[in-house]
Structure formats: C-alpha cells, structure tokens
Amino acid sequence: MIYEFTRAFFREHGFLEVETPLRVPAVAPEQHIAPFESEGWLLSTSPELYMKRLLAAGYDRLFQITHCFRKGEQGRQHNPEFTMLEWYRAGADYKQMIHDTEELVMTLVARLGLSPMIQYRGQNIDLTLPWPRVTVRDAFLHAAGWDPVAEPEPMRFDTDLVSRVMPSFAPDRPTVLLDYPAAMASLARLSPGDPLVAERAEVFVGRLELANAYSELRDPHEQERRFRAEIAEMERVQRRRVALPVQFLEAVAHLPECGGIALGMDRLVMLFGSTDSIRDVIAFTTDTA
Amino acid sequence: MTIEISDVHKNSKLLIDSIPYNVEDADFMKPGKGRAIYRLKLRNLRDGSTLDRTFHSGDKVEEAPVTARENQYLYQEGDRYIFMTTDTFEQHFITEQQLGNKRHFLKEGMVVGTLMMGDEPIDITLPTFVELAVVQSEVTTKSATITPQMKPAVLETGFAIGVPTFVKEGDIIKVDTRTGTYVERVGTKK
Numbered sequence: 001m002i003y004e005f006t007r008a009f010f011r012e013h014g015f016l017e018v019e020t021p022l023r024v025p026a027v028a029p030e031q032h033i034a035p036f037e038s039e040g041w042l043l044s045t046s047p048e049l050y051m052k053r054l055l056a057a058g059y060d061r062l063f064q065i066t067h068c069f070r071k072g073e074q075g076r077q078h079n080p081e082f083t084m085l086e087w088y089r090a091g092a093d094y095k096q097m098i099h100d101t102e103e104l105v106m107t108l109v110a111r112l113g114l115s116p117m118i119q120y121r122g123q124n125i126d127l128t129l130p131w132p133r134v135t136v137r138d139a140f141l142h143a144a145g146w147d148p149v150a151e152p153e154p155m156r157f158d159t160d161l162v163s164r165v166m167p168s169f170a171p172d173r174p175t176v177l178l179d180y181p182a183a184m185a186s187l188a189r190l191s192p193g194d195p196l197v198a199e200r201a202e203v204f205v206g207r208l209e210l211a212n213a214y215s216e217l218r219d220p221h222e223q224e225r226r227f228r229a230e231i232a233e234m235e236r237v238q239r240r241r242v243a244l245p246v247q248f249l250e251a252v253a254h255l256p257e258c259g260g261i262a263l264g265m266d267r268l269v270m271l272f273g274s275t276d277s278i279r280d281v282i283a284f285t286t287d288t289a
Numbered sequence: 290m291t292i293e294i295s296d297v298h299k300n301s302k303l304l305i306d307s308i309p310y311n312v313e314d315a316d317f318m319k320p321g322k323g324r325a326i327y328r329l330k331l332r333n334l335r336d337g338s339t340l341d342r343t344f345h346s347g348d349k350v351e352e353a354p355v356t357a358r359e360n361q362y363l364y365q366e367g368d369r370y371i372f373m374t375t376d377t378f379e380q381h382f383i384t385e386q387q388l389g390n391k392r393h394f395l396k397e398g399m400v401v402g403t404l405m406m407g408d409e410p411i412d413i414t415l416p417t418f419v420e421l422a423v424v425q426s427e428v429t430t431k432s433a434t435i436t437p438q439m440k441p442a443v444l445e446t447g448f449a450i451g452v453p454t455f456v457k458e459g460d461i462i463k464v465d466t467r468t469g470t471y472v473e474r475v476g477t478k479k
Contacts, residue, residue, distance in 0.1 A: 075317025158323035209320045
C-alpha cells in the first residue's frame with residue numbers, strides 16, 4: 001500500500017514514472033559506493049545518471065522506484081540490493097525536494113489512516129510539519145565540537161556523524177540536516193552564496209537515514225573534475241579502475257535548474273512498520289536468497 | 290590471520306592488543322554515501338569485560354587463532370571451572386568471569402564445545418538444551434487454570450528460573466541455555 005500511495009502521490013503532482021536500465025556501462029564514481037560487475041558491465045547503484053539524462057532531454061518532473069545494487073553494504077539497515085525512490089523537478093532546488101518529502105510522508109500518514117504522531121519501536125515520533133532543520137555546521141559544532149564546513153575532514157565527518165551527531169537529534173522528531181561541506185557535495189552544486197557549502201540535505205527519522213536531496217550540479221567541467229578526483233582516490237587507495245560516465249557528462253551541460261532526491265523505500269517501510277531491521281521488510285535478503 | 294573488517298560478524302573472535310575478544314554485536318552504519326562505519330561490541334574472553342570499538346571500511350583486524358575442541362566439565366574450584374580436553378586428557382580452567390551466565394548450565398561430566406587459543410580455553414558453546422534438577426520451589430495451592438502460571442524455582446546449579454506450577458522439587462526439567470528458560474519437564478520425583 002505504501003508503494004501504491006507513493007505512486008499516486010507523484011501522479012497527482014504531475015510526475016512521470018520512468019524506468020531506467022539496471023545493467024549499465026558506468027556508474028557515478030564514488031569512493032564508498034562499489035558496484036557489482038556483470039560481464040564487463042555494472043549493476044546500477046542509483047538511477048540518477050539516467051534520470052538526469054531524461055531531464056536534459058526535456059522531461060521536467062520524473063520519478064522512479066527501482067532496485068539499486070551496492071557491494072559490501074550489509075547490516076541492520078542495509079542490503080546490497082535495495083529499493084530506491086528517486087524524483088527530480090526542473091525549476092526546483094534541494095529545499096523544495098525536502099518539502100516534497102515532507103508532503104509525501106504526511107500524505108502516506110493520512111492515506112494509511114495514521115496520526116502524525118507515529119509509534120516507532122516504542123518511541124513516539126511527531127511527524128507534524130515543518131520538520132526541524134539544522135545545518136551541518138551547527139549540528140557538528142553542537143554535538144562534536146568542530147566545524148566540518150570550515151575544516152573538512154571526511155573520515156572524522158563520517159565517524160562523528162554516526163557516533164555523535166545522529167545520536168544528538170531529538171528522538172521524537174525527524175531531522176533535516178542541510179548544507180553539507182563542499183568536499184561532500186557529491187553531485188550537488190555549491191551554494192552560490194557560500195562556496196564552502198554544498199546544496200545538499202538529508203532527512204533522518206528515528207535513527208534511519210531516509211533521503212538525500214541535491215540542488216543538482218549543472219556544470220559539466222566541475223562534475224567531471226569531481227568524478228576524476230574520486231577515480232584518482234579509488235585507484236590510489238583501492239586499486240580500483242573506474243570508467244567515467246561519458247554520456248552522462250554530455251547531458252549535464254543540458255540540465256535545467258533542478259532538484260533531485262533519493263529516498264530509501266525499504267527505510268520508509270521500516271519506519272511505518274516500526275522496525276529497525278531491513279530483514280523485516282525485504283522478503284529475501286542476501287543471506288536468505 | 291588478518292581479515293577485512295567487512296568480514297567480521299557476530300561471534301567472530303578477534304585479537305586486539307593481543308587479547309582475544311568475542312564480537313557480541315556488529316553494527317554497520319553507512320550514512321550519506323560516506324565511509325562504512327563498523328561499531329563493534331566486544332567481550333574480552335579472558336575477563337568478561339566489554340569494549341566498544343569503531344572501525345572504518347578498509348580497516349583490517351586480527352582474527353584470534355582458535356581451534357574448536359571438545360571439553361568435559363569436571364568440577365568447580367572457587368571461581369575456577371575445571372575442564373578436561375577429551376582427546377588429550379589435559380586439564381584447563383575457565384574463570385567464572387569468562388563463563389558469565391553459561392556457568393549456570395554446567396553439570397559435572399557435561400561435554401561442551403570449546404574454542405581454544407593454543408592451550409587457553411577462551412569460549413565454550415553449551416548444548417542448546419540441558420536437563421537440570423529443581424532443588425527448591427514453592428508449593429502452590431492454586432488450582433490449574435487455562436493460562437500457565439510460572440513460579441520461581443532454583444536449579445541444582447543455583448540458577449533461579451521460572452517454572453510452571455506443577456513442577457515440584459526433585460523434578461528434572463529441560464532448560465534452553467540460550468534464553469535460560471524452562472522448556473519442559475523430563476523427569477518426576479517419585
């Protein structure tokens with residue numbers, strides 16, 4: 001039902017549902033996301049590259065619910081094969097994508113016959129809008145005592161995010177963490193007003209990382225530069241040779257101003273199903289397939 | 290032997306600063322396209338103390354070189370529990386701290402699987418079920434009802450357990466060693 005209502009939500013808002021390939025010649029080079037190989041091709045780690053190519057071709061509101069494959073990601077909240085909901089809006093930015101997420105979740109709450117005060121594993125979580133927003137800079141200064149925007153340290157960032165910052169979020173409310181350091185921009189554009197900050201935001205509810213939103217980067221040179229930096233790091237540290245997604249880079253130049261977001265559907269179902277284990281929402285995880 | 294942190298799972302045995310640990314729990318976190326973070330809850334296999342450690346993807350850890358052997362529990366001496374390796378007849382001891390709750394289910398003569406690091410026993414695997422005698426329980430005057438009611442009892446090992454009201458002193462019951470709970474009665478005192 002969650003899936004049905006989600007599709008209905010996007011249809012009602014004028015989004016086109018698309019399907020993009022799962023077996024692809026290249027994925028976005030990212031140090032910590034390792035794709036599975038399929039006879040010289042790769043299994044898709046995210047539909048992002050194809051959906052952006054569709055945006056560049058003129059489709060302005062798209063969504064897709066599809067499977068993604070990421071090597072080495074297995075845990076209570078991770079399965080190497082998982083379901084992702086991604087949607088893109090031309091003429092929008094990352095903040096609009098967060099509004100969409102708030103609306104989507106509240107629509108699901110209503111259609112599922114729930115109240116905005118949901119019970120998640122014995123904890124009451126109040127989903128009433130708007131959800132609290134905090135910048136990465138403020139969250140880290142408060143919970144970890146340093147500013148990752150002024151002095152980026154990726155390893156320390158990841159560790160402190162998990163061990164200090166996420167535990168500092170109010171357990172009874174969702175948290176929107178925004179304005180990531182430029183070093184962790186990924187495919188998001190830098191803030192025109194502050195080049196140390198990327199227009200990237202993430203939604204957390206009940207210790208679940210739910211969604212990752214960007215104001216999409218439209219500068220093909222900057223995107224290529226970032227990809228090449230990731231590729232160099234991967235070759236140096238992991239001795240992994242990675243291809244540059246050439247057709248995607250060609251499309252970046254034609255991207256409209258747009259916002260995009262990736263939401264973990266399994267995590268959403270876990271939230272409404274009051275479970276912290278992905279095994280409860282996926283019929284056959286890798287260890288029981 | 291060095292292994293990748295991503296190969297570590299619950300019940301892996303690791304050597305950290307030359308001390309053997311059991312991985313009680315392994316939490317995998319990977320927020321926002323970042324590095325994978327592994328938060329391990331470790332139990333020191335020598336003194337039973339716990340340790341929390343965080344690792345990152347790409348980290349390597351040392352696996353404790355353990356072998357599985359069969360050991361027979363002989364007797365208790367103070368806070369030491371004496372075991373004998375069944376194929377070599379060598380005797381070893383494990384402390385009360387190392388055994389933790391497992392000591393409540395040991396019966397003299399019982400054979401258990403043991404993980405040994407060289408000559409040092411570091412962890413035992415109890416059989417899933419063990420049969421123990423009830424040495425103390427109250428007599429209840431309530432008549433049988435539809436819902437099972439549990440009353441407190443004490444087993445021959447000194448372990449306190451809940452049992453159904455029909456169980457009497459002298460009865461032998463089967464206990465699930467994983468949960469420390471009553472399974473069924475297997476023998477009655479005549």
